[in-house]
Amino acid sequence: MRIRWIGWSLGWIGVLGLVACTVASSDENPAGTAGNAGAGGNAVGGTGGDGGSAGAPNNGACGDISVNGVCVDDQTLKTCVVPETDDPTENPEYVVTKTCAAGTACTTINGIAQCKLLGECAAGDVSCTYDQTKLRRCEGTGADTHWVDTPCDTANNEKCIVPKPGEPARCQVVPSNSGSNGPRITGRIKYEYRKPTKTGWSNVEVQDATDVYVAIFDNGEMIGKALSGYDPDTQQFLYDGSFKADLTRAPTDATEVWVWPMAFNYDTGQPLMAVAKLVDTDVISNAETSNAYWAFGTDVGTLGKTVDGNVTNVGDWTITEADGSGALNIYRWIDYGLLRTANGISPSQHSLIVYWNPETGTPSCGACFCGPNCGGGQVKYGDGPSDVDHYDSWIALGGPSNDGSTEWARAVISHEFGHYVMMNYSVSPGEGGPHYVAQASKPGLAYSEGWATSFGMTNVGSPVYIDQQGGTFFWVDLSKYDYSGGPLEKPDPNGGIDQNINENVVAGMMWKLWVDQSLDSDGRNLGDDKIFATLTNPKLVDGTYNRGYYKVDLVDFLDSAICSGSATVEDIASVTGPAQYPYNPADKPCP
Amino acid sequence: MKSMTKTVLGASALCALLAIAGCTQSGPNSNGGQAPPPNNPDPTTMSQPTSPGMTAPLFLTLRGPDPAPASGNITLDLEITVNEPIRMPVNLQILLPPGVQLVAGQPQEILNLPQPGKLYRQYTVVTSAPLTQPVLVRANASDPSGAYGFHAERSYPPAPATVIQPGRRPPMARPPIPPR
Secondary structure, three states: OOOOEOOOOOOOOOOOOOOOHHHOOEOOEOOOOOOOOOOOOOOOOOOOOOOOOOOOOOOOOOOOOOOOOEEEEOOEEEEEEOOOOOOOOOOOOEEEEEEOOOOEEEEEEOOEEEEEEOOOOOOOOEEEOOOOOEEEEEEOOHHHOEEEEEEOOHHHOEEEEOOOOOOOOEEEEOOOOOOOOOOEEEEEEEEEEOOEEOOEEOOOEEEEOOOOEEEEEEOOEEEEEEEOOEEOOOOEEOOOOEEEEEOOOOOOOOOEEEEEOEEEOOOOOOEEEEEEOOOOOOHHHHHHHOOOEOOEEEEHHHHOOEEEOOEEEEEEEEEOHHHOOHHHHHHHHHHHHHHHHHHHOOOOOOOEEEEEOOOOOOOOOOEEEEOHHHOOEEEEOOOOOOOEEEEOEEEEEOOOOOOOOHHHOHHHHHHHHHHHHHHHHOOOOOOOOOOOOOOEEOHHHHHHHHHHHHHHHHHHOOOEEEEEEOOEEEEEEHHHOEEOOEEOOOOOOOOOOOOOEEHHHHHHHHHHHHOOOOOOOOOOOOHHHHHHHHHHOHHHHOOOOOOOOOOOOHHHHHHHHHHOOOOOHHHHHHHHOOOOOOOOHHHOOOO | OEEEEOOOOOHHHHHHHHHHHOOOOOOHHHHOOOOOOOOOOOOOOOOOOOOOOOOOOEEEEEEEEEOOOOOEEEEEEEEEEEOOOEEEEEEEEEEOOOOEEEEEOOOEEEEEEOOOEEEEEEEEEEEOOOOOOOEEEEEEEEOOOOOEEEEEEEEEOOOOOOOOOOOOOOOOOOOOOOOO
């Protein structure tokens, strides 16, 4: 159940990323977390053809502007925002207008209107290839923009680097003693976190921060970098917080160690996902005004050190709750989801920025996701015109500890990421509006929310959703179709396949299809591979399988599961029967 | 003396609570609830709410004098907002720190809350010295099958929000290239 996901039911493309039993990992250590998720995926866009279920005119205040957005012209994107509210008179839907940035144009992809780069890059950008052997300049104009690489003189120890903030990338001679025989710094990054329990967040515990960016600075110059949990010597992921950074010069006590919860896209060299500071509780405004990433710094002198030859070990560094370690916990669960879907579906991923800052407060939406149809999110981290990162999608999370500390609510974080998965890999019903724990919703909305919840539960390896709101902790086991008010409303078994349906009943059915019987006695163990195959089935995505309700919904998903060979009729019947869902496989749109 | 009131809801739940604030409620008050404090609407005369969004089943709001008196009687008003029918018994209790005695109000009771709405409780405690630990009010409920439940807690004085210390400024706003 997505208690925290309020209101911005803007179109996310539906990729049911139910991840399988492989997900059932150690509670605090998601299986397989490591490695910046993936290659591929331009940071400012994606590919794909038009498709998806047909939309219907919006008859509310938004008029013909749908939640999936509309390109009014080449530079203007309009999207309908539908607050989740019981009072649409007081909180009516409204239209957000975005002007696409220079070098981008409004384009509709998979039914989602978005601002997309015309060419390969933004004209004038200067960067380094990820291996630091080439300097790249973005040349051309409009759709002809492209990277032009100039090799550095590596034979004479040149590397491409960004020497100091505000200075452009350049090829520069790096002292020849750098590398495996040169100075090196090692250590281990840890952070404080709290577990969700049925009576509240646990006391502070400490665990490794894996897959975070570690940078070493000396006198303001970046002299080394590393990925925690990755051993450059063996090129293996260790799934812990250890790091090894080769340096261009030996560290001193004043040398600084910095950590960013930031994953990169290794094809583009641009950030793929990061946690930035929420600066405005108005989430639409915040996506245009956020101006800082979460980062944590200390120095070697503070950490203490032992020196063995060229290797300086600074030991463990624990980033505390008072430092803002919640950002690292958010990063952990999103990063894990990225890795799962990169491995299970495709490494091509759209960029995602997560906004959180308890000092600012709880976002107007509580906790929410919005895809490219919101115009994306950005972080303007400097004063220069190019000191801004654009992300395809954003997630906003709250809030102060005396309200609801979403940074510890792994189920909520993973639910919001489930919306991203749908947006990134499949097709969204693009259906907004209020939705309630115990009430039936429109089939498209219930499908989208049910997907997000079931994905989130598989991400955390439990059907128990735990959240905190207003000082109250509450939990619901979605596998039991139950909540505090009694049994969840099930569909009418004699009703149509286009009837409204409770999103948590949808989530429960998906969960049972997904997991094995160690997690749910009714589990059908389709696992990530088959669920992802169902979700990304081209005939689901392009609308070929659409029947019943006019938007993509659970019926189409179940058809896709059978038609793709991912599930048997028996699998489907075993979950639709107890849920009283009148799905008839005989009507499926395939032989 | 201003009222010390904890934040009841995140913005996400605000709309839902606004709707609930105007709910019909015979359920909670039928369970022996005391009269609502002045200026609080009579929950029995309000219209039936629409169903709230997906919010916690119940919220507590605890009010008391700000600042907390160094000694003497302290009156605490508890507002219980029931967001949805709760079909299991709710255990409500007040927990007192050492040196504090309850002089009015029930230390523990079982609530039956079959309907959304609000109900109120008032407690008076007495202390001879400044509070070194907070007074806690808790409401707990759990389905025997483990399918659902909640734990609501408020303290007086209110627990401060965790403060994030301003850290040092990074040499770069963000790293310019991937880490490996």
